[in-house]
Amino acid sequence: MAEFVHITAERSARRIERSGIAARSRGRIGIRGVYCMPVLPSFTLTYQWVRELRRWHPGVLVAVHLRLPDDEPVAVGRYSELPREVSAAAAIAAVRGLDDPRGYEVFVPRAITVSEIRRVRGVPQGIGWRYQPSARGRRPCTCPACLQPGTYKVDRLRRRFPYDDDPPARPKSELMARLHAAESADEIIEVLYELGRKRRGGAEELAYLADHPDPDVRDTLESVLRVYRGSVARHLRERLQRAADEV
Template identity: 70%
Template sequence: MAEFVHITTARASGRIRRSGIAARSHGRDGGRGVYCMPVLPSYTLTCQWVRELRRWQQGVLVAVQLRLPDADPVTVGRYGTTPRQVTAAQAVAVIRRLDDPRGYEVFVPRAVTPGEVRRVRDVPQGAGWRYLPQAHGRRPCGCCAQRGEYKGAGLRRWFPYDGPPRPKHELMANLRDAATADEIIDVLSELGRARRGGAWELAHLAEHPDPHVRDTLASVLRVYRGREARQLRQRLQVDSADDGPPDA
């Protein structure tokens, strides 16, 4: 069985557990299906589409782990190019052999059944690239999405550990110096790598005008301890509900 990860919104996770993933995305040949990526040794490369998809999707994104029969027909290729028709097992092998798999995607030309959905996991909202895989001129690494994520012990059984987390005082200094929403999200994602306290230090971000910053804060607070973290999570949930349902 070949293992893949599909990125979607957290609000869809309950429906996916019950009914699977509907074939709503358009493939290059005009058919409908589901886009995904193989589970790779690097967590960030596996979930590389999160940051780009955040530009188009409102709310927190999650990673849905799939297990598909090896012989199932799929297509594989880099976005914007003509994909190859292969089996699911071959697609995994193709992408694992690449020196740089950024921008690649697998398309399953059908719906995914509930029995093929293995689990749904939280994912750092700053993982991956944005606009273009080469936008920042460097390969992504797994260090900012590996340890300390919600239920991180399970994630480390999924993927190898790429390096120790940076100390909190260094990350808080970076957070104070952050000038853009993306820089804030990057620091928050690293703060979510380890169990922490002192959630009050992040309380000012609950009023940030960028909804992606607030969504990332809500996700990261799940690894924080104490009453302040619980109260801040509840505050963010209330604010989100007051904003009304997201646009379709």
């Protein structure tokens, strides 16, 4: 059996132990599944993604250990490159054979069942790298591709390292019109990220999205609401977190 580790938010741990890991991530091979990392002899390399993922998932993260059949089809590669489709055992062998496996990941193109989960454990929140494996000591790139709207502490980073081609924020009225006219989940998520660039008034205008059928929209909404203040934003986030735990 091939052993992997999946990093996720602590608030999702109870739901995962009860119903498994949903196939919510969109992989480079064009379908949804679950990202994970082989369990390596090095503790630091095994959990290397924790620090980077905290940029996208503020709060405490945990590690979900899982086992898959050796012949399970997966994709393996560096995050910035097109992955190779191999078996789970071959993916582990490929990553273990690298001189520097930082930035590598394995994509399982399906959901993970409860029977495949071994345990959920806490991990140090500062372990691993941020932005890119060789970023230490280098100025971070704050372009929209590298530092997307809604990223943790994005405003502080852009104040310190301004990006010359950063487009000006569009008026709220324009964004709300686009949001209400959006026909797909991807269009809604794009507008939500732009709304998350800075506080945009009352969160009650986004409340209707809390019941959206697409889990990615609900997850994005919960993240964007972190820049909103007030009881409405707080209650909406709590509602979304409870709903995620119950899935």
